[in-house]
Amino acid sequence: MGFQGVPLVKTANKKDISEFAAQIADQLDCYPGRVFAPIDLPRLLEIRAHQVFGLNVEIQDLDPSVEGITIPGEPATLVFSSKMYDRLTDYANGRDRFTAAHEFGHVTMHAPQLSREYRSYNQRSSRLYRRSDIPWVRDPEWQANKFATYLLMPAWAVREVVLTTGPNAGVLADIFQVSLQAMGYRLEELGIPS
């Protein structure tokens, strides 16, 4: 369906994003006592992020190809598709959890930078770039994926859990409630052979 571009956002590399995700996790008390348990994402977004950032979460029947929309503003609004959100609350499956954390990354990192409403960065927005034409570190989609990775699978937690379970990606994916693929990438990034 033609050109789907993204706006350039401020440069953030893996280290920047990992530090930022840790800061957000602290602020919202995602891992109380620094003991790992999977974040309850609906509670995080609807209650904690609402209390701390004023974030609004709305559930709507969206086009089937859209699972979430970030609407920048003061405060920002996160719109999730009702299908996706039902799955998230009922089954906490890894893919939906990643999507929710990804959108939360847009809210915390990009909403303040992007004043106008955008929906999957459609053509009505200005100055859009092909993702392949811009550096990763300035691609909001890459950044949001990294944010989700670091929020859901913090390095300290993965390393700690691996000590008891061993580096089995399938077992770890279940414990962290992420997809096998996401855990596989994370272990690779942390240099943990699985």
Ligand SMILES: [Zn+2]
């Ligand atoms: Zn996105």
